[in-house]
Amino acid sequence: MNVIETSGLGKSYGRVAALRDCTLTVPAGRAAALVGPNGAGKSTLKSMLAGLTIPTAGTAAVLGGQPAGSAAALDGTGFVAQDAPVYKSLSCGDMLHLTANLNRRFDHEYAQARLAELGIPLKKKAGKLSGGQQAQLALTLALARRPRLLILDEPLAALDPLARQDFMGTVMTAMADDGVSVLLSSHALAELERVADYFIVLASGEVRLAGDADDLLAGHRMLTGPAAEAGLVASQQSIVQIRRAAAQAHVLVRISGPDEPVPPGWEAHAVGLEELILAYLRAPGGPAQPGPSAALRPEPTEVAR
């Protein structure tokens, strides 16, 4: 089952396109990370998948084909929006009761145990909680609904390192114990790398790269060789980015498999996820790249050192 399926999905505000022609497929059971600079369309994409924002183009479906925003989709999707909004004047206990009333399922036992474990008293007003506690409350509310898809929008942004670790611990426990699929975004690439096994790179409202982390790594390598030959290598390979440093050039290329020959005089290295993602973020206007196939060749970037 695919937990997320979008086809030609787009959202425009007036003439400004927040997201364009987004076609994605995320299999169930993954922790998918949405990566991209501010304004790349990450929040718009998550908001549409959560059924909050209505697309202006294309379709979005979750949980095996349920249209985003439909009763079945809302029922199975837990969404924690940016800044983890909760009613500040309500007590935590009231927030639990409220969420229970608004949903088909609500695991009170789980929610109460989690809040107790986090040291969040039920009587405390949600507005009086610290940023980390408020995020934990919002996450607990979402998980107690027993969703099959959990969408988290910049959940770590306002949290200190300890709270970040606790928060991601909760998410990973839910994934491990319950098989919840997760879609999350964060600017903290290192943190995402620890949690996520599926990556979607968005820039300027377009999908630049999407795929399983292992496939992405296996489908790329870094070639290092004399700068003078960089142009020649670039013309023969499916390249993502060229970096020239004095006499040497580093060329990030897409490969179809490990047996693909290395140009003579050049060295091949495995590439790191962070390096790969940053390269795609820098690449101007690359088309969507579902999986590591080299069928589509975006214009490579030249980064002078």
Added chain:
Amino acid sequence: MTVLTLTAQPSRDAGMAPLPWRRMVWVTWRQHRATLISVPAVLGGVALFLLLAGLKVHHDYAVLAACHGAGAAACENRASALTSTDWTMANTVLILMNLAPVLIGAFAGAPVLARELETGTFRYAWTQGFGRVRSTLARIVLIAIVLAAVSGALGVLFAWFFGPPMRNTGMTPGEATVFVTRGLAFPAWTLAAFAIGVFLGMLIRRVIPALAVTLGAFLALDLLAWLVVRKLYLPELAPGRIALLQRQPAVPHFWPAQFIEAGWLLALSALLVAATLWLVRHRVA
């Protein structure tokens, strides 16, 4: 650290029957507790005042009626005293009653959606299983029922309170300022103000500007009703003072006019609620 596990997964087709409406009763009560307590509390205070003041007014006029025909000079004095005290009070309350619908309706209506949009909690509320259109509709209807009930009761109490001073000054329930405080018109105006507030709250997305614009929109509607609409169904009575304490002639077409006024106001309210729900469904950040 205790390991907490979630129990069995929901089956895929958990029978997607909509969640029962009655769940929204507690939700609405809890989320709009401030409004649902303060509006009835304030109106309860006003009602208590009307009750006590009404007893005095009724007593005063009963005494005046008994006095009639005895010593003419003494009665004149008593009548003019009543005019200066009781009538001043009654007239002040009448003005407040004319403002009450917009005050109640805007205060209760504008924040319903504007606060959610302003604070960002709509991203929580509208992604829950209940569905945003249904939960919004339920909240609007439940608050509207409470407002209709308390404003309807207040209208009845005011009509009783205002009876003697009105008769004494020769006003009739057919006069616009009195007409709107009575019968069906008073709760209908309150509901219309509420619907305007809810709609503008959704449109403007901020509580205070929505409140301000609601006041303006209500006054415009009031003016329209006064200058244009009401003339179509409420004939103006020839001006002229009715002799003191004379039994007043019934206003012709009073109840039909009340039904018509309440009818178009409720139709307008329903239209505004429908427009609000359309916006909730289609226009989100």
